[in-house]
Amino acid sequence: MIVLIIGGTSGIGHALLEHIHNQYPTANIHATYHQNIPTLHADQRIHWHQVDATSESDIKGLSKKFDQADWVINCVGMLHQHHQGPEKSLSDFEPDFFARSLAINALPTMLLAKHFTPLLKKSANPRLVTLSAKVGSISDNHLGGWYSYRASKAALNMLIKTIAIEWQRSVKQGCVLALHPGTTDTPLSKPFQKNVPPDKLFTPTHVAQQLLRIIEGSLPIHSGTFYSYSGEKISW
Numbered sequence: 001m002i003v004l005i006i007g008g009t010s011g012i013g014h015a016l017l018e019h020i021h022n023q024y025p026t027a028n029i030h031a032t033y034h035q036n037i038p039t040l041h042a043d044q045r046i047h048w049h050q051v052d053a054t055s056e057s058d059i060k061g062l063s064k065k066f067d068q069a070d071w072v073i074n075c076v077g078m079l080h081q082h083h084q085g086p087e088k089s090l091s092d093f094e095p096d097f098f099a100r101s102l103a104i105n106a107l108p109t110m111l112l113a114k115h116f117t118p119l120l121k122k123s124a125n126p127r128l129v130t131l132s133a134k135v136g137s138i139s140d141n142h143l144g145g146w147y148s149y150r151a152s153k154a155a156l157n158m159l160i161k162t163i164a165i166e167w168q169r170s171v172k173q174g175c176v177l178a179l180h181p182g183t184t185d186t187p188l189s190k191p192f193q194k195n196v197p198p199d200k201l202f203t204p205t206h207v208a209q210q211l212l213r214i215i216e217g218s219l220p221i222h223s224g225t226f227y228s229y230s231g232e233k234i235s236w
C-alpha cells in the first residue's frame, strides 16, 4: 500500500503517520513537510518530501515521483499565523489573511485532486481524505466569527463534495472524504484551548486512531461525506 500524508509535520498528520507506520507493516509511506524539519526520521518505509502545498508546481513535481497511490491524506491547515488570529468581528477582517487562509486550507486539496487522481485511479480502493473542520459547516454555524477560517473550510468542503461527484464517474472504486478531527492539542489550537473542557481536548494520537478507523472503513458509497472523528456525519 502506498500512502501519502501531506503535512506529516502537523500535530495530527505526524500522529497519523506513526499510527499507519505501526498498523501497516508493509505500507510504503510518503509524507511532506513545509517549514518544520520532521522529527520522525526517514527509514526504508518513510520518505519525506519538502513541499509547499499551495504551489501547483510543487504538487505536480511531487506527483511525478509516484507511479500509483492508494491513500492521499491532506493534514495541512492554518487558523492563525504570526501575531494574526481568527477574526472576532468584522473590524478584524484583513484581505491578506483571508487570501492566505483560502490558499492553505482549500487550494491544496484541489491541486492534490488534479495531480493525484490519475495515480489514485490505479488503486483497487483509493481514498482522498482531507482534514476539514466542523466550523466550516454552514448549517452548523451558530456562533459566528472566524470569517477566514470558516469560509476557507466551507470552500474546502464544497471542493470535496464536487470532487466526489466527479469521482463517481471517473474513479468509481474510490472514496473522497472530509474529516473533522475535533479540538486536538496541536500548535493550531494552542491559543484557543483555554475554554475547552479537558475531555474535549484530544491528543493527536487518540484522534489519529479515530480518523484511521474511519478511513479504513470507508467505501465508495461513503464518498462525498463529511465525518466527525466519532464517525458521525456532519451536515455541510
Ligand SMILES: NC(=O)c1ccc[n+]([C@@H]2O[C@H](COP(=O)([O-])OP(=O)(O)OC[C@H]3O[C@@H](n4cnc5c(N)ncnc54)[C@H](OP(=O)(O)O)[C@@H]3O)[C@@H](O)[C@H]2O)c1
Pocket: 007, 008, 009, 010, 011, 012, 013, 032, 033, 034, 035, 036, 037, 051, 052, 053, 054, 075, 076, 077, 078, 104, 131, 132, 133, 134, 180, 181, 182, 183, 184, 185, 186, 187, 188, 189
Ligand atoms: N487541531 C485542531 O484542534 C483542529 C480542529 C479542527 C480541524 N483541524 C484541522 O486539522 C488539520 C491539521 O491540523 P493540526 O492541528 O495538526 O495543524 P498544525 O499542527 O498546526 O500543523 C499545520 C501543518 O500545516 C503545514 N503547512 C502549513 N502551510 C503549509 C504550506 N504552504 N505547504 C505545506 N504545508 C503547510 C505545516 O507544515 P510545516 O510545519 O512543515 O511548515 C504543518 O504540517 C488542519 O487542516 C486543521 O484545520 C484541526
